[in-house]
Amino acid sequence: MRISYNWIKKYISIDLSIEKISSILTDIGFPVKRIKKIFIEKENHIEDEDNILDIEITPNRADAMSHYGIARDLYAVLTFRGYKKVHLLKPIINNSYQKDISNNKYCFQIFIEEKKKCIRYSGIVISKIKINPSPNWLSFRLKSIGINPINNIIDVTNFVMHELGQPIHIFDMDQIEGKKIIIRNAKNHTIFESVDNRKRKLNEKDLIIHDTKKPLSIAGIINSKNSNINSKTKNIFLGSAYFDPMTIRSIGKRHFIKTDAKFRFERGVDPHQIVYALQRTAILIKKITKGKIGSDIIDICSQPIFPFKIQLRYKKIRETIGKSISKEKIKKILFLLEVIIVSENEKFLLVLVPPYRIDVQREIDLIEEILRIYGINNIKISNNNNIRISPFPNFFHKTKEEIQKIISKQLVCHGFQEVINYSMNKKNEYSCLLNSFFNRKEINIINPTNKFYNSMRSSLLFGMINCIKYNHNRGNIKIRFFEIGKIYFQENNKFLEKTFLSLSMSETEKKRMIDPINSSSFFYLKGIIEQIFQICGINNYSQILFSHPLLEKSISIQYKNKNLVFLGKIKEEFFLQKKEIFYAEIDWEYLISFIQEKKVLYVPYSKYPTSKRDLSFLIDKTISFEKVYQLMKKKEKGFIKKIEIYDLYEGRNLPKSKKSYTISFFFESKKKTLTDIIINKIMKKIEEFLKKELGAKIRELSQ
Structure with missing residues (x-):
């Protein structure tokens, strides 16, 4: 918004340089982008000059979108800061x-x-x-x-x-x-x-x-x-x-x-x-x-328009600003902002804010106004700064229930709904197959009250499937469910129970084609699991292809050489419906055990820049990216900060037994800037290693 300095001076008596006014306006929330000097010409000679300020005004400050509005704010801050002979003159109205x-x-x-x-x-x-x-x-x-x-x-x-x-x-x-x-x-x-x-x-x-x-x-x-x-x-x-x-x-x-x-x-x-x-x-x-x-x-x-009534607490002002401002100064600022004090006591003020200040309707808004006029530069920063090292939740001294609440909240934020299924289910061929695979012996109920619940559940999968079917039959086709629950089984003649976190996602094929970004997919669900790992501080995990009896295209995610997650697509012959349902099961007790043992270590950021190189190569279809990833982590531990898959291609113009990977390598050093010579040597080693260990054929990225 353009503001004329000569025009402003019609409403406020000031004699300050345009640079000083510009600095003050910036201090009180009106950044001045530029100042332009113009000359007013009359009858072919210079009559006067003016300075035009190009001011950024936020949309909520409608009251300041005028020359008198800017003059009104200038009057408040200049008067509070002790400038003498400052008067506010409203445009003339007479009868x-x-x-x-x-x-x-x-x-x-x-x-x-x-x-x-x-x-x-x-x-x-x-x-x-x-x-x-x-x-x-x-x-x-x-x-x-x-x-x-x-x-x-x-x-x-x-x-x-x-x-x-x-x-x-x-x-x-x-x-x-x-x-x-x-x-x-x-x-x-x-x-x-x-x-x-x-x-x-x-x-x-x-x-x-x-x-x-x-x-x-x-x-x-x-x-x-x-x-x-x-x-x-x-x-x-x-x-x-x-x-x-x-x-x-x-x-x-x-x-x-x-x-x-x-x-x-x-x-x-x-x-x-x-x-x-x-x-x-x-x-x-x-x-x-x-x-x-x-x-x-x-x-x-058509209806009365009242001022905004706000209770302003002195304690809240002190806690928010970080400094104790005297009551006299607070009252003076309020008076200059045309805020009327209705009543007061030792703890708070009850005030009326004029309706033209549509941006000041809460206590925190009024505290911001006090700080704006008082001057944010007058608030000294303590030498003792408390910072949060990690943006993720702190699990130190957290109980299992508190950790469960944090992770459940994370899932809810991604659109998942929590379900609670029965601890009993019906024994069937699929449950027998699953128990046989995991060497679990099912616990039968001697006197079941219902023939459909004749055994204790040995997996969360069956209850989740029933829940999905129930919703599908009633038109709810876009499903994101999670359950934290116990399973029960026998081992070495002992009755055992163990807690798992199960996740499932389901959408129709048509819906996925319309909205591929939000669709239920293997990689989306895997990404949700990786976010859980991230907030838990789990980094060095690996994944392997895994043959699950009821899941196809399944993988096992392992941590410290122990299975932590099973993830895959539920087989159609088991679900009996032509819908893609992806399922994951996390060993909850194993997850909790090392979360509580985790310690936060502070590692300073490198002051040297990160460099990136891409490498494209042909490889056998049977070799997964995970295998490439794990080999590269072991081979080059020094300067490689991160490895990401950039592109995967298989099809036309490639041999049937081959696929093409493009992988991005990120290099960083804590001690020095990595030159092109150093990075090129590392990339040459990587190329030779891939050729020797995996039979890879390096491709030129320009092809």
Whole structure:
């Protein structure tokens, strides 16, 4: 947003350099991107110079999107910091317009039908105006911030909008049928031809300003072509309003409307400044055009607009800012921000925040305002800094229940739902096959109350399958389930129980084709498991192909040479439905055992850069990436920081027994910068090793 320094000085008495003002604005949350000096020329000689500040204003600071808004914040911070002779001067409003009301010949009415969408609407008529070019002072003001002057009427409304932040819309009064302004929703299929020569089809969601016959404007953000003023206009109607910001935002988005009025209305204007801005506009137009005030101001407020009530605790201020600020200074800042203190005691203040500060509705927002004016640079940083070494949960001294809660929360965040299945199930050929494979003896129930529950479950898989079938039969095809539960079996004539974490994912083939990124897949589920490993601090794990009796394309993920996870796709003949279901089972007790033993070690980051090299080679289809990965880890431990698979290709232009890998190697040293000569030597060793151990054929990446 462009702000004229000379313009600001009309509202605040300051005599500081533009560089100092720029620094202060940046300190209080308005970064100045650049300062541009301009010269105002009149009658072929330099009349004056000005400095234009290009300021970044965040969308929530609608109150600062004007020259007076910026001046108001500058006044608060300069006064608090002890600058003397600083005064805030609001734009002049007087009652001179009332002298013409006795000659009033216009009686118009305002009706608000959509009271939730239009909170307040005010209007006034000015008659006997003459549309001409604007006076020099007005043209100079607008040109300084990059606005081209149009005529003395439109230029005044643009001036007031950039002065006070309130959009004002103008209609040709003689074109308003019935002398009535009605704010209501449009009727479906209403054709609206706007001043930008576009025809828009409106519907019942669109808020319009209407007379007794036709629409005049879409919510004050763009006028109808027929109601807009022109060179023949003699009498005008000025409207000033507060519209619901969400309504304006949706209308602008729906109809691709981008105007300055829309920009401000959708962020929220000051509801208590509606009449004030209208008076300011009327006085300027009357003065410039020699027109007459043709009516009283009619102000309709559909619902009361109250300040935001906040309880501000001194303790909370101290804890948030990290410094104890005296109560006197806190109260002074609040006074300068026009925040009213209703009551107070030793512990807190009860305050009212003006409605124009739509960004300050919570205690924490008000504390941020106090810090902003107090100065964040005045908060000293302690030499004793507490930092969290790892972004992952700290499992030190955590119970099993606490660890379970953390990991369950992680799964829920990825869209999984926890299920709890029965501890008993029906003995069948598949359970016998599974128990035989794992050398488990099933525990039978002597007196089952239900024939479907005649044995203790020896795997979480069967309960999970039943749960998935139940959901599929009722139309729930996108499934992500997890269960942490016990299994029961006999071993060496002892009854044992063991806890596992099971995960399952299921989606239809059609759904996966539409949304491949979020689809249930082997690699997605494996990624979820690897994230669990990551938060548990498990890094040096390996994976091998594994022949599970009920899973196909399955793998075993091992940690310290012991099985930790089984993962694969459930065989269709077992599930009896043509749907892809992926299942994983994690040895929960083994996972918990080494989580609790883990210790956090601090390893400083290398101050030397990381380098990357890609290597592409042909290899037998039977050789997995995991085998390549494990061999490379053992071969080059020194400078290789990370190994990732970049691409896998098999098919056309390759022998049937071969596949192509492209693998990325990341190199880093703690002691020195690795030069190309060093890395090239390492890559040469890797190539020779792959050729010798795996029969790989190196490919050129450019081919």
